[in-house]
Amino acid sequence: xxxxxxxxxxxxxxxxxxxxxxxxxxxxxxxxxxxxxxxxxxxxxxxxxxxxxxxxxxxxxxxxxxxxxxxxxxxxxxxxxxxxxxxxxxxxxxxxxxxxxxxxxxxxxxxxxxxxxxxxxxxxxxxxxxxxxxxxxxxxxxxxxxxxxxxxxxxxxxxxxxxxxxxxxxxxxxxxxxxxxxxxxxxxxxxxxxxxxxxxxxxxxxxxxxxxxxxxxxxxxxxxxxxxxxxxxxxxxxxxxxxxxxx
Amino acid sequence: xxxxxxxxxxxxxxxxxxxxxxxxxxxxxxxxxxxxxxxxxxxxxxxxxxxxxxxxxxxxxxxxxxxxxxxxxxxxxxxxxxxxxxxxxxxxxxxxxxxxxxxxxxxxxxxxxxxxxxxxxxxxxxxx
Numbered sequence: 001x002x003x004x005x006x007x008x009x010x011x012x013x014x015x016x017x018x019x020x021x022x023x024x025x026x027x028x029x030x031x032x033x034x035x036x037x038x039x040x041x042x043x044x045x046x047x048x049x050x051x052x053x054x055x056x057x058x059x060x061x062x063x064x065x066x067x068x069x070x071x072x073x074x075x076x077x078x079x080x081x082x083x084x085x086x087x088x089x090x091x092x093x094x095x096x097x098x099x100x101x102x103x104x105x106x107x108x109x110x111x112x113x114x115x116x117x118x119x120x121x122x123x124x125x126x127x128x129x130x131x132x133x134x135x136x137x138x139x140x141x142x143x144x145x146x147x148x149x150x151x152x153x154x155x156x157x158x159x160x161x162x163x164x165x166x167x168x169x170x171x172x173x174x175x176x177x178x179x180x181x182x183x184x185x186x187x188x189x190x191x192x193x194x195x196x197x198x199x200x201x202x203x204x205x206x207x208x209x210x211x212x213x214x215x216x217x218x219x220x221x222x223x224x225x226x227x228x229x230x231x232x233x234x235x236x237x238x239x240x241x242x243x244x245x246x247x
Numbered sequence: 248x249x250x251x252x253x254x255x256x257x258x259x260x261x262x263x264x265x266x267x268x269x270x271x272x273x274x275x276x277x278x279x280x281x282x283x284x285x286x287x288x289x290x291x292x293x294x295x296x297x298x299x300x301x302x303x304x305x306x307x308x309x310x311x312x313x314x315x316x317x318x319x320x321x322x323x324x325x326x327x328x329x330x331x332x333x334x335x336x337x338x339x340x341x342x343x344x345x346x347x348x349x350x351x352x353x354x355x356x357x358x359x360x361x362x363x364x365x366x367x368x369x370x371x372x373x374x375x
Contacts, residue, residue, distance in 0.1 A: 014251035070264070097252035105252045138346055160268060163257045208271045209335065226339035 003029035005080055007038055009050065010091040012098045020098060022089075023047075029080055035088065036064050036075035039102075052102035059216055062150030065157065066102050067091040072157035072214045093157040109153060112169045115195045116177035121188025139184040146179030146224055148217040155211035155221050161204055168204040169195060171211035171221035178224035181231075197232040205229075270331070277328035284321040333358040 004026045012020035025046055027038045036054055043050050055061040057076045064075035069089050080088070096104035126133070155171035156162045162170050177196045181189045195201055205225045212222040262268045287309070294305035308314050336358055337351035 012253050014249075014253070017253075020253060020255075094255070095257075097254045099250065099252055160257075160261060163261070206271075206275070207335065207339075208268070209338075210265075210267050210271075212338070213267060220338065222335075223338035223341070226335075227341070230339065 005029040005038070005084070006087045007035075007042070008087055008089045009039075009042070009102070010098075011050070011101050013049075014100060024087075029084070031079075031081050033080045034076050035066075035068055035073075035078045035080065035090065038080060038088075039075060039090075050102075051100045060150060062152030065093050065152040065154050067094055067157065072154035074152060074154070074216050077216055093153055095157055095159070095163040096153070104153075106153070108166070109151075109156065109170070109173070112173045113151070113176070116169065116173050117188055117192050118173070118176040118180060120180060120183060120186045121191060122185075123187040133185045135184055142184075143179045143182035146175050146182070146219055149176055149179075149219045149221075150217055152216065154214045154216065155219075158210035158214040160208060160210070161206060165200075165204055167200040169201050171205075171225065172219075174202060174205070174228065175219055175221035175224040178228050181228070193232065193235070196228060197235075202228045202232060274328060274331045277324040280321045280324035281328065284318070284325070287317075287321075329362065333362075 005028075007025045007027060008022045009025060010020050011017070011023045025038075025042050027041045027046070030037070034057075036057060039050065039052055039054075043052075052064065052066070052075070054064040054075065056063070059074055059077050062074075065072060066075050067073075067090065068075070068078050069083070070091075072093060075090075090102065092098050092102045092104045096106065096108075099105050149172055151172060153172065159168075159171055161168050174196060177192050180186050181192060181196075197203075202225050205222075207222060207226060209222045212220045215221065258264075262272045291305055291309075294301040309318065333355050337349075337354040340354070342349040342354060
């Protein structure tokens with residue numbers, strides 16, 4: 001008899017369920033399978049009604065974030081072999097409403113992300129004939145780590161502040177704001193500050209640090225937020241002491 | 248088909264659910280003990296201003312067994328706060344020297360070294 005492993009998956013069908021409930025599935029065990037492979041096996045062979053998001057299967061698209069034994073993880077990044085001998089409990093990402101089964105409602109994050117203007121903002125639009133914006137490897141190195149974010153939302157599921165304060169902009173969006181603020185080609189720091197340096201921005205963060213611990217791409221959003229706090233404080237003092245000066 | 252998203256409530260005991268949350272709450276709780284110790288020191292200043300008798304009774308109170316125990320508990324929380332804070336300083340204040348980032352261990356080590364030097368100065372000044 002070949003090996004098997006048991007998964008307890010949280011199910012919620014808005015058409016029929018008043019609240020979520022766990023459903024147990026037994027799937028074949030393979031050393032090289034990840035949790036996402038097990039879910040795909042369920043979908044293909046056991047229960048086609050199971051809903052979950054996924055796309056690349058290689059920790060690039062950021063779609064398959066879920067709670068695996070209470071820890072936010074990418075389904076494609078969590079090997080069954082690390083859970084051998086125990087039941088694997090799978091739930092939708094914490095701190096988000098459940099749309100259906102493992103699918104969460106991401107609307108609030110999308111609004112927060114767009115509110116920090118995560119794109120290069122120029123002072124004056126530059127005509128094409130003036131050529132490309134040059135950047136040295138040193139200037140790239142300053143922010144490159146923060147470009148690795150795949151918006152998988154594991155950091156939001158790990159952060160208790162996002163659960164306790166709906167309006168908190170949150171780790172990934174603030175890390176991306178920091179990424180553009182540090183970019184030598186960008187001039188949008190003051191525009192982003194309206195959201196980033198507000199109460200709902202960096203100051204809602206109490207440096208739990210969980211976001212950085214669970215980040216599968218080592219973006220370290222907690223570091224980005226603390227650095228932004230320092231920089232925002234310096235800007236505030238400068239504005240206080242030197243009114244009218246450009247930051 | 249209408250949407251009916253299900254919102255899960257966060258439990259009051261969320262901070263007991265994972266070790267990292269518990270350690271965080273302990274770090275936050277240290278502020279209570281630091282505030283209490285600050286109140287004790289402020290009371291000391293007040294007693295000092297009230298003359299030798301008031302000062303002597305203050306010294307007797309903080310030298311008693313409960314007084315010493317209280318100060319040891321405060322010291323423990325203050326040390327926990329400092330150590331956890333030192334551990335995260337490389338995130339909040341990353342240093343770049345000659346274009347290369349300073350290793351986090353060096354930044355943390357520098358904080359411990361500075362702590363030791365300041366403590367030594369305090370011990371010497373206090374005549375211990």
